[in-house]
Every structure is written in C-alpha cells, then in structure tokens.
Amino acid sequence: DQQVKQNSPSLSVQEGRISILNCDYTNSMFDYFLWYKKYPAEGPTFLISISSIKDKNEDGRFTVFLNKSAKHLSLHIVPSQPGDSAVYFCAARADDYKLSFGAGTTVTVRA
Amino acid sequence: EAGVAQSPRYKIIEKRQSVAFWCNPISGHATLYWYQQILGQGPKLLIQFQNNGVVDDSQLPKDRFSAERLKGVDSTLKIQPAKLEDSAVYLCASVTSPAADTQYFGPGTRLTVL
Known part of the structure; x- marks a missing residue:
C-alpha cells in the first residue's frame, strides 16, 4: 500500500516564480519527513527535512511545511531556477527509520 | 569524501x-x-544490512533475489533468474546508522530485462 503519495506527476514553472510540491501520507506513526532531488542517471540527493515537532523548516530557497492534522507536507522553492529542474521525492519514516517514498514529481523550470 | 559507488551503471x-x-x-x-x-x-x-548482518529483507523476493555483505563493507545483489518485471533502477544507499538524518544514495544500476 502506498503510504506516501505525490499526486502531481509533473509541474512546470517559470524561472523566478515559486514552485510548490505537495505530498500526503497515511501513516500517523511517521515522525520525520524528507525531500530528495534526483537528476537523470544520478541517485537521489537529500534536499531538506522536517521533524514532526515542527511545522516549518527553511534552508535558503527551500522551505518545507508540515500540517500533521491534514497529514500533508509541501516543498516551496523560491525563486525557481533552471538547475531546479529534476524529480523530487517526498519520503517519510517512523521510529523504525525505514523510508517510504512517494512516486515523485518532475519539475521543469522554464526560462 | 567519496560517495556511494555502484557498478555496472x-x-x-x-x-x-x-x-x-x-x-x-x-x-x-x-x-x-x-x-x-x-x-x-x-x-x-x-x-537492509547492519554491518554484515541482515536487518530487514521482508520485501526481498527471496525465490529469485539474494544479497550479501560478507565483510560488512561492499555488497552484492543478485537476481536469478530475472523476469521482465525486474526491469528497474537498483539503488544502493548507506548511512552511519539507521537513525541518521539522511541516507546517501549511489547513482544506481539500470537493469533492462528483455
């Protein structure tokens, strides 16, 4: 069963504008959430994370928001740059530390 | 620091x-x-391996997949015999301990089964 869902397979955004990627989860035991970025022919690389005790974490142009009551998190990229074009995976883990991944969202930043 | 290496690509x-x-x-x-x-x-x-021991292989199709990490360093994953549905990218990741903030992934091996 898919415990982490990214319902938007793709997102196209103009350079300089905001990209918003969404992720929903079903397992209430998840307490740590991560976003990974993946370029073609490379492995996923860690981007940003958030613990369930927080509702926001910011790192430069990247901000992750967590809404525990809605079991929803989002990644904001502001401003979007051409180098941000990649596949973004949402992942979550419980106290067993095993990661469950969403299917990914392909972001294309248009010049 | 060198990253996770995988072969073949x-x-x-x-x-x-x-x-x-x-x-x-x-x-x-x-x-x-x-x-x-x-x-x-x-x-x-x-x-999942911890050193040279298996922690979790509950999702491994053991009738055809096997994996080992004999000396607790490098690891091999084998498929025998392969099926069409095994076509995928096989990613290896490592971490200092399971509770670490993030896993580090290798570039993956893209397998195509014809």
Missing part, C-alpha cells in the same frame, strides 16, 4: 538470465540499503 539481459550488482558504501557507514525503483514509482526498500 547499465545492464541489459534476457529473461531467465542471471545478473549481479555491486555496491561500495561510503567509508565508515555501517548501514547499507538496496532499493528497487520501477519507472514512475519511488524507491522501494529490498534489504
């Missing part, structure tokens, strides 16, 4: 053939994972 085989993948984790990382990523899906955990 690409492999094409016919169904019912055998194939093996190799992973060398980041030095000092005791925990090693193998994931299967089918096109259009997120990575799915196949097996």
Whole structure:
C-alpha cells in the first residue's frame, strides 16, 4: 500500500516564480519527513527535512511545511531556477527509520 | 569524501538470465540499503544490512533475489533468474546508522530485462 503519495506527476514553472510540491501520507506513526532531488542517471540527493515537532523548516530557497492534522507536507522553492529542474521525492519514516517514498514529481523550470 | 559507488551503471539481459550488482558504501557507514525503483514509482526498500548482518529483507523476493555483505563493507545483489518485471533502477544507499538524518544514495544500476 502506498503510504506516501505525490499526486502531481509533473509541474512546470517559470524561472523566478515559486514552485510548490505537495505530498500526503497515511501513516500517523511517521515522525520525520524528507525531500530528495534526483537528476537523470544520478541517485537521489537529500534536499531538506522536517521533524514532526515542527511545522516549518527553511534552508535558503527551500522551505518545507508540515500540517500533521491534514497529514500533508509541501516543498516551496523560491525563486525557481533552471538547475531546479529534476524529480523530487517526498519520503517519510517512523521510529523504525525505514523510508517510504512517494512516486515523485518532475519539475521543469522554464526560462 | 567519496560517495556511494555502484557498478555496472547499465545492464541489459534476457529473461531467465542471471545478473549481479555491486555496491561500495561510503567509508565508515555501517548501514547499507538496496532499493528497487520501477519507472514512475519511488524507491522501494529490498534489504537492509547492519554491518554484515541482515536487518530487514521482508520485501526481498527471496525465490529469485539474494544479497550479501560478507565483510560488512561492499555488497552484492543478485537476481536469478530475472523476469521482465525486474526491469528497474537498483539503488544502493548507506548511512552511519539507521537513525541518521539522511541516507546517501549511489547513482544506481539500470537493469533492462528483455
């Protein structure tokens, strides 16, 4: 069963504008959430994370928001740059530390 | 610091053939994972090692898949015999311990089964 869902397979955004990627989860035991970025022919690389005790974490142009009551998190990229074009995976883990991944969202930043 | 190394990067085989993948984790990382990523899906955990012991192989199709990490460093994943549905990218990841903030992934091996 898919415990982490990214319902938007793709997102196209103009350079300089905001990209918003969404992720929903079903397992209430998840307490740590991560976003990974993946370029073609490379492995996923860690981007940003958030613990369930927080509702926001910011790192430069990247901000992750967590809404525990809605079991929803989002990644904001502001401003979007051409180098941000990649596949973004949402992942979550419980106290067993095993990661469950969403299917990914392909972001294309248009010049 | 060198990253996670994997080889080969690409492999094409016919169904019912055998194939093996190799992973060398980041030095000092005791925990090693193998994931299967089918096109259009997120990575799915196949097996987790802690040093040279298996922690979790509940998602590994043991009738055809096997993995080992004999000396607690590098690891091999084998498929014998391969099926068409095994076509995927096989990712290796490592971490100092399971509770670490993030896993570090290798570039993956893209397997095509014809």
